[in-house]
Amino acid sequence: MGEFELIERFFKTPAQAASESSTVALGIGDDCALLQPSPGMQIAVSTDMLVEGRHFFADVDPFALGHKALAVNLSDLAAMGAEPLGFTLALALPPERARDEAWLAAFSGGLLALSNAHHCPLIGGDTTAGPLNLCITVFGQLPVGQALRRDGAHAGDDIWVSGTLGDARLALGVLRGEWTLPPDVMAAARPRLERPTPRLALGVALRGMASACADVSDGLAGDLGHIVKASSVGAEIEASMGAHLTAAGAFASLAGGRFHSETLLQLALTGGDDYELVFTAPATARRAVQSAAERASTPVTRVGRIVEQPGLRLIDANGQPTPLEARAFDHFG
Amino acid sequence: MGEFELIERFFKTPAQAASESSTVALGIGDDCALLQPSPGMQIAVSTDMLVEGRHFFADVDPFALGHKALAVNLSDLAAMGAEPLGFTLALALPPERARDEAWLAAFSGGLLALSNAHHCPLIGGDTTAGPLNLCITVFGQLPVGQALRRDGAHAGDDIWVSGTLGDARLALGVLRGEWTLPPDVMAAARPRLERPTPRLALGVALRGMASACADVSDGLAGDLGHIVKASSVGAEIEASMGAHLTAAGAFASLAGGRFHSETLLQLALTGGDDYELVFTAPATARRAVQSAAERASTPVTRVGRIVEQPGLRLIDANGQPTPLEARAFDHFG
Structure with a gap:
């Protein structure tokens, strides 16, 4: 032909x-x-x-x-x-x-x-x-002038993510033979790897509201890393948000608790292939962000905040560094 | 890295x-x-x-x-x-x-x-x-509205080409071992294959003047063929223009007449990789086309005319069909 x-x-x-x-x-x-x-x-x-x-x-x-x-x-x-x-x-x-x-x-x-x-x-x-x-x-x-760039995050801004993270990596692990999942759990996770949903409506709704934005193609750590580097700031992520960040959390419960929450956090941070949005916005815009997310029919979760000190850190509910940190940023496979 | x-x-x-x-x-x-x-x-x-x-x-x-x-x-x-x-x-x-x-x-x-x-x-x-x-x-x-599309050629329009055609194919034949050329001839032909010159200034100069235009990436027959098909017209090319169409003609003289004019015409018609422009313009615009070409410092040659009858034909200086036709449109190699 x-x-x-x-x-x-x-x-x-x-x-x-x-x-x-x-x-x-x-x-x-x-x-x-x-x-x-x-x-x-x-x-x-x-x-x-x-x-x-x-x-x-x-x-x-x-x-x-x-x-x-x-x-x-x-x-x-x-x-x-x-x-x-x-x-x-x-x-x-x-x-x-x-x-x-x-x-x-x-x-x-x-x-x-x-x-x-x-x-x-x-x-x-x-x-x-x-x-x-x-x-x-x-x-x-x-x-003109309303693009959601990576270089606009400021210390004090909230960090948000859309949808859930880590699911694509969870499914990839099954296809690679790294672990197994019950068929119904894999059936829920696999479309997240193979048929990701671009968050176009959310991106448009966040115009003029988000201070910075990137899509999560390499894992939250990598893509939030691009934002903090471009913006010359740092970020603190609440480790306790791990289970909220990933539908893998729900899947894992279904799977009989076979995944430790630390593993789920790692999936969310470094898994990649999720194609959700990670974005920052002033703390004064929390209600506006929630409204925008509702207009776009896309759930969003606040997972941390931008700080002046460069780099990414995991903190516990009291704002203290967690011992998870070194392991959590290790890349899978 | x-x-x-x-x-x-x-x-x-x-x-x-x-x-x-x-x-x-x-x-x-x-x-x-x-x-x-x-x-x-x-x-x-x-x-x-x-x-x-x-x-x-x-x-x-x-x-x-x-x-x-x-x-x-x-x-x-x-x-x-x-x-x-x-x-x-x-x-x-x-x-x-x-x-x-x-x-x-x-x-x-x-x-x-x-x-x-x-x-x-x-x-x-x-x-x-x-x-x-x-x-x-x-x-x-x-x-807006000034694009040189392929579908605007009309019966009676002149057909023009920029630069020369067939040289890239002549050099490719040497690299493929199909024929040989004296080193100085190959030195002149090879850059036409490996470092083609995009005719950007000519394209801009032809806005509002050319009725149709395409670049010659597949050979004149193929790319003029796209124009006549898109414009629902036909084209007659003067076979005697073969030697004018191709710098290979000059090269071939240098090479001691080893290429027959029929071969050169074939190189121009079906050789490809020349990245010249083939375009049509009303016969009333001949002087304007020549001026545009001078402004763009790009030589152009009038090689035929658009006719109502679909298809491409080769004609002699008297407008009669030539016996070259069937062979000339054969694709090389």
């Missing part, structure tokens, strides 16, 4: 879907796509490359892969407070994949389902023969 | 270079980059993925590879009449490349030299381990 036929059959967004978006002035089929941002808006851009064997297993469900490839990019838009405009897909396919119509149909099905759900059409791309590689670049827009 | 160190050392655009461009509101280091198009401008987007063994040889000069990876993307902006704003780079590197600082420095040197020459800063990216793969997405801007 040639490049044009492959795009035409599996990836071309229906003209109707593209024309619904007044921001896409020209979609697939010319030398460039054309985006027309609304007046007063900036364009947000992010790119992620996914490689077989590193970001996904060769036998991954192709529908889930299509979903995740776009979801991780949309998550970057969410972390900036941007609303999606469209995306490009560059795809290297080994010959056996390029011939596998069932695989291609399922992959594009997962990709385009999420694309449609967020009014984020495929506007261009490239296909080539080569080891399996997916590179998506996503475009969003947001009002 | 970790991802952040690799970007910091080899790819981070100096703050000064990024801040020179008022359109880049935020560069590398956050969840997204931010672009601020000028009022009344649209954003043009294109993406290309280059794979080792398919788009370049493993032993390619890394400086040339860096140049070409960006040049082929800038060529898409040129074909749209857009001026560059910035680009993202996603890079999968095998471990031996990630450790090869000389290779990385040369690759980024070629990339950033062209980036600087066109005020097109690196604004974001991704690096990962994996089989060598380069995916660049480039952003440009152009006034």
Whole structure:
């Protein structure tokens, strides 16, 4: 199958879907796509490359892969407070994949389902023969000056996270053979790894309210670490929030208490692949943050505060350092 | 070397270079980059993925590879009449490349030299381990409604090409062992393959003048074919222009006439990798096109005309079909 036929059959967004978006002035089929941002808006851009064997297993469900490839990019838009405009897909396919119509149909099905759900059409791309590689670049827009950057956190700000953390890593551990989970627990954890939910509505709702924001792709410690470094501040996380931070806590109860709370905290801090948002906001904005989260139908939890002293620390309920600290920041596997 | 160190050392655009461009509101280091198009401008987007063994040889000069990876993307902006704003780079590197600082420095040197020459800063990216793969997405801007699309050619329009065609394919044939060239001829042809020149100034100069435009990445027949298909017209190319179309003609004279004019025409029609522009314009605009080309310091040649009858045809100086036709459109190798 040639490049044009492959795009035409599996990836071309229906003209109707593209024309619904007044921001896409020209979609697939010319030398460039054309985006027309609304007046007063900036364009947000992010790119992620996914490689077989590193970001996904060769036998991954192709529908889930299509979903995740776009979801991780949309998550970057969410972390900036941007609303999606469209995306490009560059795809290297080994010959056996390029011939596998069932695989291609399922992959594009997962990709385009999420694309449609967020009014984020495929506007261009490239296909080539080569080891399996997916590179998506996503475009969003947001009002000038309202981006949720990483460098705006101030000492005294609260630290918040959306949703739950650590679940994706819990599921990955099962797939890697590091531990086992009862089937019903794995059934709840696995979609968090394979079909993450980009928190786009929350990102938009936090415009003008959050002082800094990032998405949690590498684990809370790593991504909050980017915020404190960019903002030249430090952070204290309440260790007791560990069980609140992770749905793995609930899963673990279901699983008969086989995971120690310290392990769950580690999953949340260093697990990665959650695609939740970690953000900071002034303590005076607590009610506003809760309202924004409700408008976005996305639960948020306050887990600590920004301090002047650089670095990340775990503290107990009395604000004292905990002995967990050294172990908690160790990277899994 | 970790991802952040690799970007910091080899790819981070100096703050000064990024801040020179008022359109880049935020560069590398956050969840997204931010672009601020000028009022009344649209954003043009294109993406290309280059794979080792398919788009370049493993032993390619890394400086040339860096140049070409960006040049082929800038060529898409040129074909749209857009001026560059910035680009993202996603890079999968095998471990031996990630450790090869000389290779990385040369690759980024070629990339950033062209980036600087066109005020097109690196604004974001991704690096990962994996089989060598380069995916660049480039952003440009152009006034709303002035894009040089593929679908605007009309019967009676002239067909023009910039520069010369076929030279890249001539050099590729030597590297593939298909033929030989005297060293001085190869020295002239090889840069056309490895360091193509994106025709950005010409693209901008043709705004409001060309009725359709594409870049010549697959050979004139293929890319003019996209224009006539998108415009629902046909094209006649004057076969006698073959020698004018290709610097290979001059090279071949140097090489002692070893290439038949029919072969040169084939190189121009189907060779690919030239990254010149093919465009159409009303016959009334001939002087304006020549002026635009002079302003852009880019030679252009009129090679044929658009007709109503679909398809591509080769004609002789009297407008009659030539017996070359069937062979001339055969793809090389």
